Every structure is written in structure tokens, then in C-alpha cells.
Amino acid sequence: xxxxxxxxxxxxxxxxxxxxxxxxxxxxxxxxxxxxxxxxxxxxxxxxxxxxxxxxxxxxxxxxxxxxxxxxxxxxxxxxxxxxxxxxxxxxxxxxxxxxxxxxxxxxxxxxxxxxxxxxxxxxxxxxxxxxxxxxxxxxxxxxxxxxxxxxxxxxxxxxxxxxxxxxxxxxxxxxxxxxxxxxxxxxxxxxxxxxxxxxxxxxxxxxxxxxxxxxxxxxxxxxxxxxxxxxxxxxxxxxxxxxxxxxxxxxxxxxxxxxxxxxxxxxxxxxxxxxxxxxxxxxxxxxxxxxxxxxxxxxxxxxxxxxxxxxxxxxxxxxxxxxxxxxxxxxxxx
Numbered sequence: 001x002x003x004x005x006x007x008x009x010x011x012x013x014x015x016x017x018x019x020x021x022x023x024x025x026x027x028x029x030x031x032x033x034x035x036x037x038x039x040x041x042x043x044x045x046x047x048x049x050x051x052x053x054x055x056x057x058x059x060x061x062x063x064x065x066x067x068x069x070x071x072x073x074x075x076x077x078x079x080x081x082x083x084x085x086x087x088x089x090x091x092x093x094x095x096x097x098x099x100x101x102x103x104x105x106x107x108x109x110x111x112x113x114x115x116x117x118x119x120x121x122x123x124x125x126x127x128x129x130x131x132x133x134x135x136x137x138x139x140x141x142x143x144x145x146x147x148x149x150x151x152x153x154x155x156x157x158x159x160x161x162x163x164x165x166x167x168x169x170x171x172x173x174x175x176x177x178x179x180x181x182x183x184x185x186x187x188x189x190x191x192x193x194x195x196x197x198x199x200x201x202x203x204x205x206x207x208x209x210x211x212x213x214x215x216x217x218x219x220x221x222x223x224x225x226x227x228x229x230x231x232x233x234x235x236x237x238x239x240x241x242x243x244x245x246x247x248x249x250x251x252x253x254x255x256x257x258x259x260x261x262x263x264x265x266x267x268x269x270x271x272x273x274x275x276x277x278x279x280x281x282x283x284x285x286x287x288x289x290x291x292x293x294x295x296x297x298x299x300x301x302x303x304x305x306x307x308x309x310x311x312x313x314x315x316x317x318x319x320x321x322x323x324x325x326x327x328x329x330x331x332x333x334x335x
Contacts, residue, residue, distance in 0.1 A: 025069035026141035030132035031058040036256040052233035063129035071109040131158030132165035199310035253299030
């Protein structure tokens with residue numbers, strides 16, 4: 001990981017008017033996303049530029065709603081899931097620092113109210129949907145009317161995976177090569193897959209002990225397996241795009257599961273080891289493997305957290321719901 005000589009503020013400033021004109025309020029929603037080809041590792045810490053391109057599918061109605069309005073106290077106010085947070089909290093500091101990229105010292109005290117309908121910081125990409133919703137709300141609040149690619153780049157500065165949550169459906173995030181990162185943006189794929197289902201297995205809603213940013217740093221600095229990761233991720237991305245285009249579920253599911261396990265292998269080989277799994281996580285993995293041996297077409301993927309996401313088609317829904325009674329099922333492409 002390298003530190004950038006380019007700061008976020010200078011990049012954002014290029015796309016903003018000299019004087020901001022604020023509306024009364026603005027509201028935006030962004031979906032969470034589940035990476036089928038993972039992003040793990042940064043080539044630039046300041047700008048959140050990845051070492052590899054990635055690919056995800058959105059979680060439809062699951063994500064973050066963010067409302068921005070004027071604060072009547074003259075001070076910023078940050079709310080999360082209907083609770084006021086201390087401005088000294090980690091969440092508040094991150095949100096306010098990001099909003100300051102747009103305010104640039106202009107005295108506009110705001111209330112930023114975020115509501116997640118997924119567990120926060122538990123490996124279900126709440127930061128991705130949160131920063132994407134914040135960027136979309138800022139664009140509306142200040143009437144910026146920025147291109148989606150620019151919004152994707154800005155969201156990435158808050159949380160890497162947020163670049164993908166600007167869009168819905170299948171989304172590819174290109175790593176880019178430019179120093180300022182403005183080519184490291186996501187784009188929506190044309191493919192739709194109406195029968196595709198994602199089953200959310202919530203092993204734990206607790207905040208994970210090591211955040212993704214810290215986990216990436218530790219992995220890159222200490223894992224002997226990590227150097228092979230970017231090449232594999234690049235190969236997996238090609239396989240996944242082909243499988244999606246051809247609606248080859250077995251190929252897509254197998255590649256997504258292998259990609260997730262390979263990413264976790266780099267974490268486990270870090271020192272101290274990064275093990276985001278809980279015993280219940282491993283039990284779900286074994287059950288998925290047993291079901292597959294029995295002829296059920298189901299695969300799993302995992303981000304940096306204990307919760308699993310099952311990949312299957314609608315024809316397998318009933319048998320999997322019987323096996324995983326508490327599973328919440330999302331169909332990203334159903335109307």
C-alpha cells in the first residue's frame with residue numbers, strides 16, 4: 001500500500017462550483033452489494049485505489065437511506081439508525097470529514113441522518129451503501145448534477161466498495177491506473193438474471209473486531225500468500241463476466257466461492273492471523289458443501305465478516321429455505 005501525493009480534497013474540488021447552493025433537504029438510497037470477485041488491498045490508501053478490479057451484485061432493497069438537512073443548532077448533527085451520535089465517534093468523524101470535502105470551509109451546518117436496514121459493520125457492506133447514499137444525497141442537496149462515474153469515484157474515496165453501490169444489478173469496478181483515481185470507477189453490466197437469488201445467513205450482527213481497512217493493511221504487509229492475489233482476482237473477474245453473460249450458474253457460483261475462500265486464505269496467512277469466521281460460519285460452509293454433494297446447486301461467498309451469502313437459483317429456494325430457516329432471500333433482478 002502506498003500513500004498518495006494527491007489528496008482527496010483537491011480531486012473533489014475540481015468538480016464543484018465555487019459557491020455551493022443548498023436545498024432544504026435531500027434524501028437518497030443506495031443498495032448494499034455483495035462482491036463475487038473481491039476487492040482486497042489498496043494501491044493508494046488516501047484515495048482508496050484497489051490493487052485489483054472487482055465485480056459485485058447489489059442487494060436490491062437492502063442498503064442505506066441517507067437524509068441531509070440544515071441543522072437548526074448551528075452545529076453538525078450525525079444520526080445513525082434513529083440515534084444521535086457523539087461528534088467524536090468514529091462514524092461521525094468519518095461522515096463529517098467526507099462532507100467537508102464538499103463544503104470546503106463554507107459554514108453550512110448539516111444534519112446527516114443514515115438508516116441501514118442491514119447490520120452495521122458486520123461484513124454485509126454497510127459502509128459501501130452508506131457512503132454511496134451519502135454521495136447521492138450530497139449531489140442532490142447541493143444540486144451538483146455530477147455524472148454517475150464521478151459519483152462512483154467520490155463514493156470510493158469514502159469506502160472502496162461504495163463505488164459499486166452507486167449502481168444496481170451486476171457492477172464491475174475497474175481498478176484504474178491514473179494517479180488521481182478518476183478512472184477507478186464502477187459501471188453497471190447490461191446482464192440481468194431474474195432467477196438469481198442471494199440468501200443472507202446472518203451469523204452475527206456484532207461489529208467485527210478488525211475493520212476492513214486495517215485488515216487489508218495487515219494482509220499486504222505480512223501475508224506470504226498475498227502476492228498471488230491480484231493475478232487470481234483478475235482471472236476470476238474474466239471467468240465471472242463470461243459466466244454472467246452466458247447465465248452459467250455453476251461456473252459463476254464456483255468461481256465466486258473460490259474467490260472468497262482465496263481472499264480469506266490471504267487473511268488467515270497474515271500475522272497475527274485474521275480470522276473473520278465464527279464456528280457457526282464454518283458450520284454453514286460445511287452444510288453448503290454437503291448440499292452440493294447431494295445435488296443442490298448452491299454456493300457461498302463471504303466478505304470480511306462472519307456472515308455468509310448463499311448463491312442459488314429460484315428452483316432451489318424451497319429446499320434451501322428448509323435447510324436455513326432464518327435465511328433472508330434477496331432477488332436482485334425481480335421487479
